[in-house]
Each structure stands twice: as structure tokens, then as C-alpha cells.
Amino acid sequence: MDNCNGDTTALENKLTHNRSFLYGDAVFETLKIVQGKILFLEDHYFRLMASMRILRMEIPMDFTMEFFEEQLLSTVKNEGCLDSARVRITVYRNDGGYYLPLTNTISYLIHATPLQSQVYVLESKSCEVDLYKDFYISKQLLSTLKTTNKVLHVTASIYANENDLDNCILLNESKNVVEVLQGNIFMLQGTKLITPPISEGCCNGILRKQLIALAKKMEGLEVVEEIISPFDLQKADELFYTNVIKGIQSITKYRKKEFKTDLASSLVEKLNELILN
Known part of the structure; x- marks a missing residue:
């Protein structure tokens, strides 16, 4: 039984065993989409693949660049922001183990939010x-x-x-x-x-x-x-x-x-x- 903010009667929290939450055992990419196109798609994909390999994550055989692109664009389309969007994909090692994982297989989470501008704008505000x-x-x-x-x-x-x-x-x-x-x-x-x-x-x-x-x-x-x-x-x-x-x-x-x-x-x-x- 878990305790979430003093409540021990709630259903099991999904974060209880999530390795990203417990150990920071995850990598992510934040991408910009303009007019239904992922900017610098190839660079993002290969950086993500390299990061997963460095962290000894098991890359699924179907996790191709085409699959990566399709998953991102379908998420953005569902959010209705294909014109301009910020999208983040977080790849995390699946549940199990403590510091030593029981598996190197992965899952992923994609979240998209609309952006106001398609082009880049140099903000005139002080910094x-x-x-x-x-x-x-x-x-x-x-x-x-x-x-x-x-x-x-x-x-x-x-x-x-x-x-x-x-x-x-x-x-x-x-x-x-x-x-x-x-x-x-x-x-x-x-x-x-x-x-x-x-x-x-x-x-x-x-x-x-x-x-x-x-x-x-x-x-x-x-x-x-x-x-x-x-x-x-x-x-x-x-x-x-x-x-x-x-x-x-x-x-x-x-x-x-x-x-x-x-x-x-x-x-x-x-x-x-x-x-x-």
C-alpha cells in the first residue's frame, strides 16, 4: 500500500515504480514543429539514439526515424497545433529494480503544446x-x-x-x-x-x-x-x-x-x- 500525501486508500500511484521519477533514468528531446514539419528531425533522432545507447537502453527494432516522426506528428495533430508546436518526447527505462534495473527495455511519453509563432523572433526585452x-x-x-x-x-x-x-x-x-x-x-x-x-x-x-x-x-x-x-x-x-x-x-x-x-x-x-x- 502506498502513501500519497497521507492518503493510503488511493489507487497505486503510477509514479511509484517509474524509473524516470525514482532515479532520473530517462532522456528527452524537445522539438519544434512548423507547418507540419519537425525542424532538424535527423539531428534530434540521432542525438536521442546516441543518448539511449550511452545509458544502455534497449532500442526497439521499430524505433526508426520514420516511426519517431510519425509518433511526434500524430501527437501534435491530435492537439490541433500542426502549424507551430513545442513537443517533448521522454524515453525512460521500464519499471523494475533499484539502481540496477531489471530490464533495459523502454517506454516513451510525448507531450505537445502550441506555440504562438512559426518563425524565430529575437525578443527585444532586457536579459x-x-x-x-x-x-x-x-x-x-x-x-x-x-x-x-x-x-x-x-x-x-x-x-x-x-x-x-x-x-x-x-x-x-x-x-x-x-x-x-x-x-x-x-x-x-x-x-x-x-x-x-x-x-x-x-x-x-x-x-x-x-x-x-x-x-x-x-x-x-x-x-x-x-x-x-x-x-x-x-x-x-x-x-x-x-x-x-x-x-x-x-x-x-x-x-x-x-x-x-x-x-x-x-x-x-x-x-x-x-x-x-
């Missing part, structure tokens, strides 16, 4: 950030995966809210910049666009990959993956972060330093050209 130093991201492969263990991001979000910040910059144990709460970070210094390498522990972002490719085609711009220290942020001309849902969001203030938004604006235009064509 003030600071460093989060209570806990650090580890420089290891697991940190690059989108797992359901996001306690660090949750506590950092609370910290940002308590300190009237719009976001926080997360650091690794070497005190180097890794990412922000909702995505990968980019820094412009002169004509050099810098983002931390995956080896620093940052999420292997889908839009990060797309943006690096787009920026490398821009004349007069050098794009590199290099370590960023907090001291470097003070010398930046521009800071922004990326994720598949928001696209690009400019960071306008870090401590006493304020930043331009010119490059971010140009990249949003190029990003929209890419997704609409």
Missing part, C-alpha cells in the same frame, strides 16, 4: 544574467545529454528568480563558462564568435550545431569552439544563447557590462530563412 556558483557542471559525457536529472538547473532557476535575474550562466568545476539555464551560450569578441566546446560539459545542442554552421558562412566572422572564462565575458561585445524553441535570445547585461544585439539579429534572419526554405 540580465550573472554567474551561478552554488553547484557546478561536471566535464563528462553525461553532462552533454538531455536527461531528466536537472536539479542543478532547477536550483539555478530559483536562484535567478530570487535575485531578479533573467538567467544564470552555469560553470564547470574548472570555473569555466558552460551554458545558461535554457541553452548554449555564444560570445562575440570583435570578429570572433566563440562557444564552449562540448568537452567543457555543455549540452550537445541541436541549434548550437545549426548556428555554428550558419555563422561560418558569414563573411568576416571567425567561429571557434574555445574555453570561455568569466573574465572573458567582461570583454565581450555581444552575448546570446540558443535553443530549438526560442531560437536565439540576446543577453543584454552581465553585471555592469551591457551588450549589443546586432549579430544575434542577423543570425535570427538567417535561421528563419533556413527553416522556412
